[in-house]
Amino acid sequence: xxxxxxxxxxxxxxxxxxxxxxxxxxxxxxxxxxxxxxxxxxxxxxxxxxxxxxxxxxxxxxxxxxxxxxxxxxxxxxxxxxxxxxxxxxxxxxxxxxxxxxxxxxxxxxxxxxxxxxxxxxxxxxxxxxxxxxxxxxxxxxxxxxxxxxxxxxxxxxxxxxxxxxxxxxxxxxxxxxxxxxxxxxxxxxxxxxxxxxxxxxxxxxxxxxxxxxxxxxxxxxxxxxxxxxxxxxxxxxxxxxxxxxxxxxxxxxxxxxxxxxxxxxxxxxxxxxxxxxxxxxxxxxxxxxxxxxxxxxxxxxxxxxxxxxxxxxxxx
Amino acid sequence: xxxxxxxxxxxxxxxxxxxxxxxxxxxxxxxxxxxxxxxxxxxxxxxxxxxxxxxxxxxxxxxxxxxxxxxxxxxxxxxxxxxxxxxxxxxxxxxxxxxxxxxxxxxxxxxxxxxxxxxxxxxxxxxxxxxxxxxxxxxxxxxxxxxxxxxxxxxxxxxxxxxxxxxxxxxxxxxxxxxxxxxxxxxxxxxxxxxxxxxxxxxxxxxxxxxxxxxxxxxxxxxxxxxxxxxxxxxxxxxxxxxxxxxxxxxxxxxxxxxxxxxxxxxxxxxxxxxxxxxxxxxxxxxxxxx
Amino acid sequence: xxxxxxxxxxxxxxxxxxxxxxxxxxxxxxxxxxxxxxxxxxxxxxxxxxxxxxxxxxxxxxxxxxxxxxxxxxxxxxxxxxxxxxxxxxxxxxxxxxxxxxxxxxxxxxxxxxxxxxxxxxxxxxxxxxxxxxxxxxxxxxxxxxxxxxxxxxxxxxxxxxxxxxxxxxxxxxxxxxxxxxxxxxxxxxxxxxxxxxxxxxxxxxxxxxxxxxxxxxxxxxxxxxxxxxxxxxxxxxxxxxxxxxxxxxxxxxxxxxxxxxxxxxxxxxxxxxxxxxxxxxxxxxxxxxxxxxxxxxxxxxxxxxxxxxxxxxxxxxxxxxxxxxxxxxxxxxxxxxxx
Numbered sequence: 045x046x047x048x049x050x051x052x053x054x055x056x057x058x059x060x061x062x063x064x065x066x067x068x069x070x071x072x073x074x075x076x077x078x079x080x081x082x083x084x085x086x087x088x089x090x091x092x093x094x095x096x097x098x099x100x101x102x103x104x105x106x107x108x109x110x111x112x113x114x115x116x117x118x119x120x121x122x123x124x125x126x127x128x129x130x131x132x133x134x135x136x137x138x139x140x141x142x143x144x145x146x147x148x149x150x151x152x153x154x155x156x157x158x159x160x161x162x163x164x165x166x167x168x169x170x171x172x173x174x175x176x177x178x179x180x181x182x183x184x185x186x187x188x189x190x191x192x193x194x195x196x197x198x199x200x201x202x203x204x205x206x207x208x209x210x211x212x213x214x215x216x217x218x219x220x221x222x223x224x225x226x227x228x229x230x231x232x233x234x235x236x237x238x239x240x241x242x243x244x245x246x247x248x249x250x251x252x253x254x255x256x257x258x259x260x261x262x263x264x265x266x267x268x269x270x271x272x273x274x275x276x277x278x279x280x281x282x283x284x285x286x287x288x289x290x291x292x293x294x295x296x297x298x299x300x301x302x303x304x305x306x307x308x309x310x311x312x313x314x315x316x317x318x319x320x321x322x323x324x325x326x327x328x329x330x331x332x333x334x335x336x337x338x339x340x341x342x343x344x345x346x347x348x349x350x351x352x353x354x355x356x357x358x359x360x361x
Numbered sequence: 362x363x364x365x366x367x368x369x370x371x372x373x374x375x376x377x378x379x380x381x382x383x384x385x386x387x388x389x390x391x392x393x394x395x396x397x398x399x400x401x402x403x404x405x406x407x408x409x410x411x412x413x414x415x416x417x418x419x420x421x422x423x424x425x426x427x428x429x430x431x432x433x434x435x436x437x438x439x440x441x442x443x444x445x446x447x448x449x450x451x452x453x454x455x456x457x458x459x460x461x462x463x464x465x466x467x468x469x470x471x472x473x474x475x476x477x478x479x480x481x482x483x484x485x486x487x488x489x490x491x492x493x494x495x496x497x498x499x500x501x502x503x504x505x506x507x508x509x510x511x512x513x514x515x516x517x518x519x520x521x522x523x524x525x526x527x528x529x530x531x532x533x534x535x536x537x538x539x540x541x542x543x544x545x546x547x548x549x550x551x552x553x554x555x556x557x558x559x560x561x562x563x564x565x566x567x568x569x570x571x572x573x574x575x576x577x578x579x580x581x582x583x584x585x586x587x588x589x590x591x592x593x594x595x596x597x598x599x600x601x602x603x604x605x606x607x608x609x610x611x612x613x614x615x616x617x618x619x620x621x622x623x624x625x626x627x628x629x630x631x632x633x634x635x636x637x638x639x640x641x642x643x644x645x646x647x648x649x650x651x652x
Numbered sequence: 653x654x655x656x657x658x659x660x661x662x663x664x665x666x667x668x669x670x671x672x673x674x675x676x677x678x679x680x681x682x683x684x685x686x687x688x689x690x691x692x693x694x695x696x697x698x699x700x701x702x703x704x705x706x707x708x709x710x711x712x713x714x715x716x717x718x719x720x721x722x723x724x725x726x727x728x729x730x731x732x733x734x735x736x737x738x739x740x741x742x743x744x745x746x747x748x749x750x751x752x753x754x755x756x757x758x759x760x761x762x763x764x765x766x767x768x769x770x771x772x773x774x775x776x777x778x779x780x781x782x783x784x785x786x787x788x789x790x791x792x793x794x795x796x797x798x799x800x801x802x803x804x805x806x807x808x809x810x811x812x813x814x815x816x817x818x819x820x821x822x823x824x825x826x827x828x829x830x831x832x833x834x835x836x837x838x839x840x841x842x843x844x845x846x847x848x849x850x851x852x853x854x855x856x857x858x859x860x861x862x863x864x865x866x867x868x869x870x871x872x873x874x875x876x877x878x879x880x881x882x883x884x885x886x887x888x889x890x891x892x893x894x895x896x897x898x899x900x901x902x903x904x905x906x907x908x909x910x911x912x913x914x915x916x917x918x919x920x921x922x923x924x925x926x927x928x929x930x931x932x933x934x935x936x937x938x939x940x941x942x943x944x945x946x947x948x949x950x951x952x953x954x955x956x957x958x959x960x961x962x963x964x965x966x967x968x969x970x971x972x973x974x975x976x977x978x979x980x981x982x983x984x985x986x987x988x989x990x991x992x
Binding site for chain 2: 291
């Protein structure tokens with residue numbers, strides 16, 4: 045287990061380093077000269093040169109990269125070019141919103157998706173299965189930003205039961221915060237619920253016809269216990285799917301924040317693209333990708349924990 | 362449990378397209394999917410010819426609800442929503458099909474070579490794919506769109522590049538498993554050239570996986586285009602795209618909800634069509650697998 | 653168990669299990685498959701009956717229909733299966749659950765896949781004990797240790813916390829047997845219990861069955877295609893071909909006086925009794941293939957492959973009739989000297 049974990053962590057670290065290089069180069073490829081952005085349109089060549097020297101922009105790219113990484117490891121991701129606030133502060137300020145949104149959406153998706161998948165598999169070919177499958181297909185097909193607009197149209201504009209926008213920090217007003225988060229979390233969770241439902245269903249169907257389930261039945265256990273046997277072995281699939289879909293959830297969060305005007309990460313990212321605030325964009329993407337890699341790492345470890353064959357053999361199945 | 366039949370050296374298994382088509386047509390939901398997809402293509406190809414000019418502004422009928430003259434109503438500039446939805450379909454079809462086609466061609470080529478030969482090329486490419494897959498799809502697409510600048514061509518490029526890593530991974534897996542089959546080893550032993558083997562054996566046998574992947578990738582690209590355009594990183598107004606239409610609708614949600622309903626419905630039905638089509642094809646191509 | 657105890661006593665005194673005119677049909681896309689046709693046998697206390705035949709002959713279907721494990725939707729079952737005189741078909745699914753694992757238990761063919769890979773051995777044994785008996789987990793655990801020792805697993809206490817993949821195939825099959833005997837069943841259905849195992853391990857597993865029969869009086873239905881296994885442990889044999897029993901007698905009789913040409917074909921490839929013992933002997937290769945199970949013509953189904961087939965064989969299906977006392981065979985040429 046320890047050897048397995050070390051290898052997984054090592055691979056994730058390499059991926060992270062390479063991804064940070066991709067991000068760094070990607071940001072350099074963005075249109076516009078960072079010095080120009082800093083100095084403004086009318087800056088003299090001398091001023092531009094001075095700025096380049098001050099920020100090390102005249103150095104070779106790899107030196108700039110190493111410097112950036114060195115600073116980043118100390119928690120310094122540079123300054124926002126738009127409002128001269130440290131990028132780190134900006135990110136930390138926005139982080140709780142996105143974390144809350146994704147955590148709530150994840151909870152919705154797991155609860156709804158997994159239980160619907162179980163019901164659907166157990167009642168295969170019968171009414172609940174058709175309902176779950178139908179809803180699953182719709183959930184899969186409806187883009188989240190449209191779902192967001194429709195949700196606002198119904199719940200805020202027409203029925204006035206939930207706010208369409210306006211974020212309140214949880215610490216100031218927990219009830220108001222949750223009220224504001226209900227719609228975004230549901231909207232963001234729908235797509236993942238649908239994916240989870242379908243994958244849980246197909247994994248569970250596969251496991252329900254496994255030999256060991258027949259063994260369980262030959263012992264005289266009830267249907268519930270049979271399903272529990274099969275579900276225990278489907279969990280690896282569910283966890284894997286969760287890991288694979290987290291990227292979609294993060295992507296979905298960008299749009300959801302945009303629609304419900306939540307001051308989170310995604311909104312920060314999109315705003316920084318349109319305002320050409322590249323240090324912020326770079327920091328936000330880097331942090332998102334880091335989080336994504338770390339979560340996938342946790343998924344790998346959880347997977348190993350759920351599957352005793354990997355847990356004990358340290359790697360290959 | 363059938364009787365033991367004398368074992369024959371397996372010939373190259375040919376996908377039985379006729380049987381697959383019959384199995385496909387036996388599923389009502391698959392037909393619904395096919396019809397939805399065909400309707401979408403028809404809307405994209407023929408629609409713009411039958412409707413009025415999508416950019417024609419008519420300030421007499423600003424934000425008017427659906428009527429005979431304007432079946433889906435008009436927007437804040439008095440433009441016909443039906444005409445704009447039809448034009449949006451054209452943009453969606455273009456973005457979905459072209460970006461997926463590019464991603465498939467590039468991804469399949471690289472993936473098949475990588476899986477067939479293994480070795481250093483596979484190791485390097487595998488590493489690159491791992492790193493690229495570490496970026497959430499939409500963040501990758503947003504980043505690329507930001508680098509390339511906002512336009513339809515660049516959106517297509519961004520979506521194509523974003524899809525390539527996943528295609529490489531699938532193609533690589535297919536090539537690796539097919540390479541180990543007896544009919545391929547036989548062909549290698551016969552001294553066939555590698556390129557010929559890949560084209561004659563590996564590609565046809567992996568085709569079903571790629572077809573299914575296409576039915577996943579096209580709607581993903583359609584939603585991707587709409588999303589990027591919605592965020593202002595894709596097609597730019599006044600051009601019509603389903604994402605752009607929804608951006609515009611956002612401001613008039615209370616006065617003109619139909620502005621938000623129809624373009625979104627178009628996206629949802631198109632995606633639903635591709636999903637049903639994909640499910641149907643998957644079942645028809647692999648009847649043993651669970652849905 | 654109360655359901656069975658309350659039922660009227662069996663007509664026949666010593667029989668634990670009576671299978672009477674069992675028919676099993678599956679509806680598939682290709683039509684109706686008649687997997688089992690008119691199969692009858694009785695099993696006394698402490699008796700080991702071997703069901704022998706090629707794969708596809710219906711022997712596993714017979715085995716799985718006894719504890720009603722065929723999967724309810726596709727299979728249509730006729731005839732009766734009586735356990736201590738109680739027709740199992742009349743029991744509700746809930747009542748049947750009290751029978752499975754308690755009165756009738758099963759050892760499956762595949763020890764590699766028949767145990768849940770995610771649960772420990774101990775948990776899987778305890779599950780069946782606590783399903784049928786009101787005992788504490790700790791008591792069930794102690795029982796599990798005894799059971800593992802009974803089936804010859806060394807260091808039983810430590811093995812309780814092992815996962816299936818940590819055990820060899822032979823050990824896993826012993827665990828399966830431990831689960832099967834945990835509640836002291838009247839009948840164990842063993843579906844090819846040694847097929848997936850190495851030759852060296854087979855003998856040990858068969859020995860456990862013999863010991864169970866001797867010490868606990870368990871009756872065993874042993875499904876096999878391995879005549880070596882039959883010779884080793886079975887008391888009586890039923891040879892199946894294309895869904896029917898074609899010959900039925902004691903084990904000694906079948907080796908001494910095989911009457912059906914099919915049985916003779918099976919035995920033909922056996923070099924000698926000595927080699928067979930402990931050795932792994934598959935059924936002989938008999939030319940031709942088994943007819944499709946979708947048709948059931950009124951003729952001897954073996955005729956197309958039979959060296960002694962005549963026009964009379966396809967005129968009408970020969971019934972399973974007494975050949976000598978205690979030996980029944982379904983062949984009009986039974987007993988004649990083999991010309992080949």
